[in-house]
Every structure is written in C-alpha cells, then in structure tokens.
Amino acid sequence: MIEIVNLSVEYGVSGQRSALSEVNLAIAAAERVALIGANGAGKSTLLLAICGAIPASSGSVSIDGLPWTKREKDNPHGKAGLVFQNPDDQLFMPTVYEDIAFGLRSNNVSVVETDKRMEEMLTRLEIAHLKDRMCHTLSGGEKRLAALAGVLVMRPDYLLLDEPASFLDPRAKRRFVALLDSLAQGFILATHDMDIAARLCSRVIILKEGKVFADGGTGLLDNEALMDQAGL
Amino acid sequence: MPNLYKAIPFINEAELLAQGTSFVHKLHPLAKLTGTLAYIACVISFPRTNTTGLSAFLLYPVITAAVANIPLRFFVARLLIAAPLSLAAALAGLFAPMGAQAFISVLIKTVLTVSAVSLLTATTKMTDVDAQLARLYVPAVFRAPFMMIGRYLSALTEEAAAMSRAYSMRSRGGKVAMRNMGSFLGQLILRSFDRAGRVSLAMKLRGNGNAIAITSTAHNAPRARDLVYIAALCAAFVLLRIFDISIIIGSLFINP
Numbered sequence: 001m002i003e004i005v006n007l008s009v010e011y012g013v014s015g016q017r018s019a020l021s022e023v024n025l026a027i028a029a030a031e032r033v034a035l036i037g038a039n040g041a042g043k044s045t046l047l048l049a050i051c052g053a054i055p056a057s058s059g060s061v062s063i064d065g066l067p068w069t070k071r072e073k074d075n076p077h078g079k080a081g082l083v084f085q086n087p088d089d090q091l092f093m094p095t096v097y098e099d100i101a102f103g104l105r106s107n108n109v110s111v112v113e114t115d116k117r118m119e120e121m122l123t124r125l126e127i128a129h130l131k132d133r134m135c136h137t138l139s140g141g142e143k144r145l146a147a148l149a150g151v152l153v154m155r156p157d158y159l160l161l162d163e164p165a166s167f168l169d170p171r172a173k174r175r176f177v178a179l180l181d182s183l184a185q186g187f188i189l190a191t192h193d194m195d196i197a198a199r200l201c202s203r204v205i206i207l208k209e210g211k212v213f214a215d216g217g218t219g220l221l222d223n224e225a226l227m228d229q230a231g232l
Numbered sequence: 233m234p235n236l237y238k239a240i241p242f243i244n245e246a247e248l249l250a251q252g253t254s255f256v257h258k259l260h261p262l263a264k265l266t267g268t269l270a271y272i273a274c275v276i277s278f279p280r281t282n283t284t285g286l287s288a289f290l291l292y293p294v295i296t297a298a299v300a301n302i303p304l305r306f307f308v309a310r311l312l313i314a315a316p317l318s319l320a321a322a323l324a325g326l327f328a329p330m331g332a333q334a335f336i337s338v339l340i341k342t343v344l345t346v347s348a349v350s351l352l353t354a355t356t357k358m359t360d361v362d363a364q365l366a367r368l369y370v371p372a373v374f375r376a377p378f379m380m381i382g383r384y385l386s387a388l389t390e391e392a393a394a395m396s397r398a399y400s401m402r403s404r405g406g407k408v409a410m411r412n413m414g415s416f417l418g419q420l421i422l423r424s425f426d427r428a429g430r431v432s433l434a435m436k437l438r439g440n441g442n443a444i445a446i447t448s449t450a451h452n453a454p455r456a457r458d459l460v461y462i463a464a465l466c467a468a469f470v471l472l473r474i475f476d477i478s479i480i481i482g483s484l485f486i487n488p
Contacts, residue, residue: 088390089430089433102438
C-alpha cells in the first residue's frame, strides 16, 4: 500500500512555487490507477515523490509502511519503479542489453540471476532482437519498450508510468497498451490519454494545481463538466 | 551550428565500433588497457630527439586496427582534434637545439598515443574500461570525470543540436549571431543541467546511488590467452624501446 499523507512539494529557493499541496491518497498494490490532470497539475511531481526522488516539503509518503527517510531516498529501488516520460532520459547505457541490466548490476544481483531475468524480460517484451542495438539508434516505440524493460526487470512492487504513450505512433501505442494490460501487477499511470486511462485503469485520480481534485472510478472520465473544471 | 547533428554519430562512433566481434574486441578489457598503458609509457619515454625508434611503434596501431576492422577515418578524426595542441607544443621547441628532430618527435608521439587510446575506445566498451580501472585501484575521483564526460557529452551535444536547429529554422538557416550567443549558451547550459539531472535521477532510481559507479560485463578474470597477449605485447614494446629496429633493419642494407 502506498500511503500519502498531507504531502506538499515546493520548488524554488524559498518554495516560491507549490507543485503539490496537501495531497492525501492511499493506493493498494494491485490497483491500476490513472493519474490525470492538465499540464503542470503535479502528476510527474507526485510520481517522483512516491519514488523518493524529490523531497517532500511537508507530509509523508510511505510504501508498505516504510517511510522514505533521507537515507532511503537515495536508495528507493526495489519498491517503486518509475518509467520516465522521455525514454532518452532513461536509456543512458550504450546498448539495450546493458541498459536493461543496469539496475540489476547496480544492485549486485548475481550474474546467473541477471542472465535469467534478462532472458525472461527480453522474451516477454519481444525485444530480444534489440539487445545488442545501440540505444540511440532505436525508434521511439523501441526506446519505450527498452525503458519499460529496464524497470520491470528489477521487479518493483509498484510500477509508476509517466506519460508512457507519448511519442508513440498509433501502432506502437496499441502494442504498448496491450503490454501494460497484460501485466499482472498494478500500476500508477500519469497520462493525458483518456482512452488509455479508461481501458487500463479502474481508478482515476484527477489533479488540479497540485491538489487532488477528484478521486473515483473511470466514470469520472465521462463527466464533461468535471473534466472542464479540472482544466482538461 | 546546424551541423552539430553530424557530431552525434561522431561522439557515439567509438561505442558503436566497440560492439565489434573481432579477436581484439573479444580480448579481456584488462589486457587491452594494460597493453595500451604499456605502449604509451614506452612511447613517451623516448628521448625527444629519437624519431627512428619511435616510428617502429606505428606497427601496433596499424596491425591492431586492421585485425579489429577499425577504419582509418576514425583515427584521423581524433588526431585532427589533438593536432592544434600538439602542433603548438611542437612549435614551441622548434628553435631549440635539435629542434627539428624534437618537432617531429612530438608529432609522432601524438599520432601514436592518440591512436592507441582511440584504438582502446574503439575496441572496448567505456564501462569495461572503467571497471578495469577500478580493478587497478584507480580512485573513483579520477574515473568519475572520464565516465561523466563520456556519458553527458552526447546529452550536451544533442541539446546543442536541437537548439541550433530551432535557431536556424527561425533565422534563415544562419549561424548563431554573436548578439544571441550569450543567451544561447546560457540556455544550453541550463537545458544540459536539466537533462543531466534527469539521467542522473534515472540512474539513482535503478539503484546507482552516486550516479557515478559503473557496472560492466567484464566481471571475469582474464583468461590464459589474455595473459599471453599482455605478456607478448609488453615484451614487444620493451624490445622496441630498447633496440632501435629501424636502424637495425637499415644497417642490413648499408655497408659500413
């Protein structure tokens, strides 16, 4: 369970800009949650805060009862895995194989276990043919799959996806959505794509100006007045 | 500036070539690193007036590049980068006693050492080189800049290329004017910091806490053939350093 209590995040030297303001949420491990909101509503910030990648100005985030202290903030892997909005930011190793294996090697996973998990992941995402390719030569869809593989291979308890369908053409998007749909685990999906949110998720959280504006089922997506008020 | 996009493949070329499968590529990274360090040590230890002995050292990059299938242009491009600095250093000593020989010696040493390092980068992945430097107990403070430059240089170039393209499309394809250069470079630095920050974050979120330590596939110890390679290479370099092979060969054809 991810428990977010009175979470506020402020940017700037003296907190001039509030990115999140007193957010309270509880998200179960198996839940598929769509996080939607206008640009600048705080979706990416919330995902980063859940990972412990950015400090909370006030309030707390705990995963399975474990709060992120400063020490844990630097070492948040294993619990929550974040797939970045732009895969170019995430693919920093020369080849696809090395990039996907990066997290396992960083965490001193044995060579035998690394090979096993890599084989499994490459097969599951149908990207075995890409493993020796240089990351910068991949297409947008291939980069997205490689970035997802790099996170999934670490077997995070909670999967966080930041605009996973951006930069994808319709076919690549369909393939990616089908892949997400086939995952056994739950995830939190920050997206502007209402169709994807409706198809993949059972719960919708709408953010507006850093606050939780609405929280409910996918029926919220059909409420045009609400969506309009949320700036969507 | 719009040609910056052409620089991206140039920066990534070494990593691309390092994916090769030749005999040289398959050697243990430690063998190649040791060989390169021994080669450089022998080359730079030559007296500044000895040019004939140095020329024999050209055999190593030529033969290794041929075996590893590394194109000549790869070396030429990197030599051109080092050329101005080397030329300036060589010219500084040109008017000293034995200046002409010293001038040629500096240029030859530049060609040899730059070729050797280029060869290492074109046959060995950057992460593997770093892992072997760590194995040799080179402190992280010395390895980190090497890895950070390697990692972020392409990010910086991509940002610069994107910005210059956007600029040229709104300025009739022109180069960045001097009056805009300050804000252009300022924005480039800010964007690069942002990008580098995101890459660093991606590393941290996958368990690399200091965003510097690098993982490598080369965990295994060198095999027998790697040790033979190191021994043979070092022995050859030492022999070439002690005996001037050019003069020995030349003396066979010239009667005293």
